[in-house]
Amino acid sequence: MSRDATTASADLPPVELSIEIFPPKTAEARERLMANLELFAAAGPRFISVTCGAGGSGEDGTFQLATETASRYAIPVAAHLTCAYASREAIDALVRRYWEQGVRRIVALRGDKPKGALHYQPRPDGYAYANDLVAGLKAIAPFDVSVGCYPETHPEAPDADSDYRYLLRKIEAGADRLITQYCFETDKILRFRDRLVKDGVTVEFVPGIMPIHNFRQIKRFSAACGAGIPDWLEAMFEGVDEASPVHGMVAATVATEQCRRLAAEGLTRHHVYALNRAELPMALVHLLRASSRMPQAA
Numbered sequence: 001m002s003r004d005a006t007t008a009s010a011d012l013p014p015v016e017l018s019i020e021i022f023p024p025k026t027a028e029a030r031e032r033l034m035a036n037l038e039l040f041a042a043a044g045p046r047f048i049s050v051t052c053g054a055g056g057s058g059e060d061g062t063f064q065l066a067t068e069t070a071s072r073y074a075i076p077v078a079a080h081l082t083c084a085y086a087s088r089e090a091i092d093a094l095v096r097r098y099w100e101q102g103v104r105r106i107v108a109l110r111g112d113k114p115k116g117a118l119h120y121q122p123r124p125d126g127y128a129y130a131n132d133l134v135a136g137l138k139a140i141a142p143f144d145v146s147v148g149c150y151p152e153t154h155p156e157a158p159d160a161d162s163d164y165r166y167l168l169r170k171i172e173a174g175a176d177r178l179i180t181q182y183c184f185e186t187d188k189i190l191r192f193r194d195r196l197v198k199d200g201v202t203v204e205f206v207p208g209i210m211p212i213h214n215f216r217q218i219k220r221f222s223a224a225c226g227a228g229i230p231d232w233l234e235a236m237f238e239g240v241d242e243a244s245p246v247h248g249m250v251a252a253t254v255a256t257e258q259c260r261r262l263a264a265e266g267l268t269r270h271h272v273y274a275l276n277r278a279e280l281p282m283a284l285v286h287l288l289r290a291s292s293r294m295p296q297a298a
């Protein structure tokens, strides 16, 4: 029997998405984000996460946007919290404010080292690494805690095995969910998952998906954060101007194929790095809906 695209779609297990946004820096950017948030909310994501923006600073903007989003929509909000730039005391105080404001999910990260810095230097009065932050959070209140993980190894890690062992420490400290750094080579995500399964790790494993709204920009960011750009991806965008509608079509195809492959391999919860843009994330929502139903907002 022939399997057309629709039949193949129906065979896939439902995909559930969470969406990541960051605090806008200008009034215009804020207006755009507020409009896009309406679209995201209507898609019924599992949760919306609010980062500190690349570089890790800007906690104030994160607190404001996270609490505002939580009060506006009946969708769980996860606030990103980095430990690199603040004392334990300051972090603990912020965390208590989140709890009081009803933000009960935290994405616990160390934070990027400042641009130009050679090595990350833990503050003597701070939480040194994400595992310390996770333990600190759980000691304050029963937050739902997500942590980052790296199918292509964190760029500052001495090697893949030690990076993996540090991940296990984050899990031992109480992490509830692993969100991967985006990774265009889906096989690497799957191998990473297999290793965790083999080691008996049962916490939720959520691949991070980066829709490529601007190939050149994402390529630049990827070089800094250790995400590889495979030759096939480079070839797909070769000669495609980012201002051309073809760019978006290629990007939507790349992201959808990755999500569908992951779903076919049993990974059905994905975290979309929306970077405040709605076009590609919403294309993903629509394309994946053919193979699934988005859960409705709680």
Ligand SMILES: NC(=O)C1=CN([C@@H]2O[C@H](COP(=O)(O)OP(=O)(O)OC[C@H]3O[C@@H](n4cnc5c(N)ncnc54)[C@H](O)[C@@H]3O)[C@@H](O)[C@H]2O)C=CC1
Pocket: 020, 051, 052, 056, 080, 082, 108, 109, 110, 111, 112, 113, 128, 129, 130, 131, 147, 148, 149, 154, 155, 156, 157, 158, 162, 163, 164, 166, 167, 169, 170, 180, 181
């Ligand atoms: N969505 C987002 O905003 C994302 C942000 N990031 C950024 O990536 C950076 C890394 O954050 P995390 O994954 O939380 O860092 P982490 O603390 O888990 O690891 C950072 C580095 O330190 C090493 N390390 C971890 N624990 C250690 C320990 N106890 N002793 C010695 N070395 C240790 C790791 O191998 C890694 O190279 C952060 O800057 C974060 O902001 C990464 C992924 C997603």
Ligand SMILES: Nc1nc(=O)c2c([nH]1)NC[C@@H]1CN(c3ccc(C(=O)N[C@@H](CCC(=O)O)C(=O)O)cc3)CN21
Pocket: 051, 053, 054, 055, 056, 112, 181, 182, 217, 218, 220, 221, 225, 273, 275
């Ligand atoms: N190491 C790391 N730090 C992060 O902050 C981070 C990740 N990884 N991975 C997941 C998401 C993706 N993030 C990203 C990814 C790309 C840009 C980016 O393209 N930045 C532009 C400037 C954007 C702007 O200011 O408008 C750039 O050219 O770097 C930003 C944040 C934030 N998150």
